[in-house]
Structure formats: structure tokens, C-alpha cells
Amino acid sequence: MSKAWLAHYDPGVPEHADVAQFSSLVQMFEATVARFRDRPAFSSMGRKLPYGGLDEASARLAYHLRWDLKLRAGDRVAIMLPNLLQYPIAFFGVVRAGLVVVNVNPLYTAPELTHQLRDSGAKTIIVLENFCATLQEALRLVEVPNVIVTCIGDELGRTKGMLTNFVVRRVRKIIPPWQISSAHRWRRIVSTRAAVRVPQVEVGSDDAALLQYTGGTTGLAKGAILTHGNVLANALILGTWFAAIGTERGETYLVALPLYHALALICQVIHRFILGGCGVLIANPRDLDGLVAEMQRHRLRSIAGVPSLYQALSQHPGIRKVDFSETAVCCSGGAPLPPAIAEAWRAATGLSIIDGYGLTEVAGVAAMNPFGHRVPRGGIGYPVCSTEIEIRRDDGTPAMPDEPGEIHIRGPQVMRGYYKQPEETARVLDSRGFLATGDIAAMSADGYLTLVDRKKDMAIVSGFNVYPREVDDVLLRHPGIREAAAVAVPDARSGEAIVACVVRGDPELTEAAVIAHARTSLTAYKVPRRVIFLDALPKTPVGKVLRRALRERVLELGSRPQP
Incomplete structure (x- = not known):
């Protein structure tokens, strides 16, 4: 395969990223917290969680999952949380216990939740109290042995946390009535001051880390099996692609996209976590006034969003009061970026958006525009490091330059397959390891990709x-x-x-x-x-x-x- 795109990488970006730096997410986590222990890892509602605090809290959760709840290696744990400090604690706690994360959209209806819990076989679910009524309805149809319930203020400190929970429950009254008699309380598990013994687990790069369910735009959602190696590969590839940004001070980055989605979890948080960054978590990005106010409080080094978010922000009057003097990169993904939205964002902020392309089945990103300042071409860029992309006709033969065809991807970030769906797996993964995406694009002679549309659309x-x-x-x-x-x-x-x-x-x-x-x-x-x-x-x-x-x-x- 000709890799003409390599000539268009930014200076210093290699053909292959070092995706074997860590054997697992567990090893990565332990090495990273040891390096950046005193730095803030995440910020939410004015509260900062340092790397060391994340280490201690996630260790307590991991201990509870393995020793108190008796979960076994490979058991699935569902996480049904918005972007609160509880999310990274839950994610790394589950991973450190040798278990598999099942990300759940907190806005799911009871039937949607029932399908995902049943399909994944989750043995435990960690859920925000606001969504317990939906969970209670789902539990009538599917059995989940363990439920851990948290409240919005649980990680905001004693005084602020109690006040926040009081306002949510008594003043705003936004928690529907619920009753799950066997539920465990997050505070009793994670907030104890007692030291715990972190479970010693044996996980490798080929072991499952995530069951990441697709958006379900073409039917019932399927669980993509993403291994520790898949997740780390995409995070490390992006670290190589954007190495020119610099992370010496520990960059601050905006996490407005939901963490239960691969784009935010892998391409933002795990990518930046490895580099010692601090993620500003936005629990409700639909509250544009609150989101813009939070952006005004920070000097953000990087921003990631979807086109609809950039469009909404560019129209908000407060965006012009945000200090973007340290912002090095704005990335877009999740959906094609219309030129009109990119132009509106540039007019409002003076910043360009770097568009990319990926999907759940490749743990996030497979193609992206270069970071360097170049004349934009209006496409999704070049295949990123360690990644090969072929454009094929319907009969499987290679398309000519600039001829639309289906995108096929091969690389270390490509999923292991769909959970419990061998026929669907065989339909999209060929004998050479290429994933058929169902997306239509054209590749120019120099390897540049322009997305056309979904094949089914x-x-x-x-x-x-x-x-x-x-x-x-x-x-x-x-x-x-x-x-x-x-x-x-x-x-x-x-x-x-x-x-x-x-x-x-x-x-x-x-x-x-x-x-x-x-x-x-x-x-x-x-x-x-x-x-x-x-x-x-x-x-x-x-x-x-x-x-x-x-x-x-x-x-x-x-x-x-x-x-």
C-alpha cells in the first residue's frame, strides 16, 4: 500500500507511534499518578481532584468491587454518570480492579437501559441518583446484582457537597422518587479515610477494558470490545500527533463532551491524562451560559467538541469574553464539520478547528488534519500514525484517487469485535484486519481524505x-x-x-x-x-x-x- 500521506505529516511526527509504552491501563495509571501526584487531574464545579487523590479514591472503589462485592476478573461494571469527578474515579477504579467498563448514557430511557444491561451482562452499575428512577424501572426486567448510587455533591467537599445535594433534592427538586433497597452509597465506599490494599490484577493489552456501545443510529446498539491496547493506542497516537502543543506545565483542557462516549473518554481524557493534564469537566453542556462562564474561568490549552457545540458557542455573546490566548488547538469530531460552522467559530474566537474522523470501533480517531498552520482543505485529513486506510468500491476493489468508496481501517486501535455478535464482527472485520466502517470518502493522490457520507444514508x-x-x-x-x-x-x-x-x-x-x-x-x-x-x-x-x-x-x- 502506498502511504503518500506520510509526506504531509507535521515535522517530527513519525509513521508509527510508540503504542507499546504501557502493557495495560492499570500500568499506565500507576506510572502516571506517580509522576504527577500533586498536579490537579480534574476540575468540576470549582473543586479540583489531584492525581494523588484520584489514586486513593479509585483504589478504594477497586477494593470494594473485588473484595466486598466479590466481582471476578472480566466482570462488567456499568457506569451511568455525567461529567462529574465521580466519573474518572469510577472508570479507573473499575479498570484497576481488573473489570470491564460498560459506559451508559445517563439520559437513556428504561428500555434503552434494559437492553444495554442485559446485552452486557453487567454485574454492577454505578449511577447518579438523578437517574435511579429509570434504573429502578429497568431492574424490573433485568437483574443487576449490585447498585452503587452517588449524588452530585459527593466529591465537592463536605460543606459544598451537602449544600449542593440539598439544593438538588429540596430546592430544585430534580430527583424523581426511587427505591432500590439493596443500593450501596458512594460516599461510604470512596470517602473513607482508611487505607486499602489495591487489588493485584493481571491484565494485558489484549484484555477487554471497555464495552463501548455504538450510538445505535442504525438499530439496536452493539457493544464494541475495546482492549487495553486499543484504548492506549489511540491515546498515544494522539499524543504523538499533537506533540508540538507542549505539556510541560500540565495543560488545562475542556471536557464538554460526555465521558461515556469514546471521543471524550479516550481521545481527550486518557490522552491528556498520560501527559499530566487537568480536565475541566462540564456536567451539562446544554447549559450554554454555565459552560461559557466555566470557560471564562480557565485558560484552556485545548478544546474538543462536535460541530453542533461549536455552532452554539459561536453564537453565544459571552464567547468573546473568553481568554483564548493560551489555546493551541480546537478539535472537532463525532460528525462532519460543515465549513459554515468552522467559519463562524473563527469569526467569534479567531481560532481554527482541526477536523478529524473516527468511530467507536476504532476507539476514537483514525484520521485527522495536521496540527501545523496550513490552508484548510475542508476534509478529515490524513490517516494518523500507525494507521492504514483503504478506500474500496462495493466490489471490494481499491478505488481510484478522488473516487468515493467505503473507508476501511487497519491499526492497533481497531476493536477486537462486537460483544456476543460473531456474525456482525465477521461482516465488518476482514481477514487482513481491516474494519469496514460504512462511511463513504474519497482519498486524493496525496492521501488526503474527504468524507462524503454514511453508506446507508x-x-x-x-x-x-x-x-x-x-x-x-x-x-x-x-x-x-x-x-x-x-x-x-x-x-x-x-x-x-x-x-x-x-x-x-x-x-x-x-x-x-x-x-x-x-x-x-x-x-x-x-x-x-x-x-x-x-x-x-x-x-x-x-x-x-x-x-x-x-x-x-x-x-x-x-x-x-x-x-
């Missing part, structure tokens, strides 16, 4: 291929459109037709104006036949539009295009 209109993302990009250039997503619906005349779903920025915007705007940049068969105005677009927790759900919504509204 592609529409065929009158025999022509239409990629909804191309339509999205055009629609978002209209100043009166806040959000937009195109979907394909059945059509008797053309097989399928494009419908544009739009969230207005200008309340006077009309369907005719949107269609006229699209006609200026799109050939006739790509122009939306109808426009549906919505209050919001359905999205995954990291801001990726759920086109399947959107298509169902359009059909429910009876919005099939008329001849």
Missing part, C-alpha cells in the same frame, strides 16, 4: 447518487438557517427524493427561499423537493444527527414529496 434519486451531507453543507450557508439535515424518502417518480429538515434562525424564512438557495449550488436532482421546519433536530448525545429518526419523523408527518 446515501440516496438514489432518478438513478443518481445523492449524499445528504452535501445538501446539508449548502443549506447551512443560508444565514437564516440555524440547523439543517437532509433525508431521503420514497418517491413514486424518482425512487427517492430529498427532504430538507430545517431549524430556523430567521423566523420569517420560507420553504421557497430555502429551495431557491439550494438551487444556486446543487444540481436539480439534489435540490430538496420539500422543506420541513422543526424546532430541533434529533441527535445523539455527541451531536450527530439521527437521520433514521429524522426520516421516520418526516414520514409520520406525511411529508412525502408530491409529483
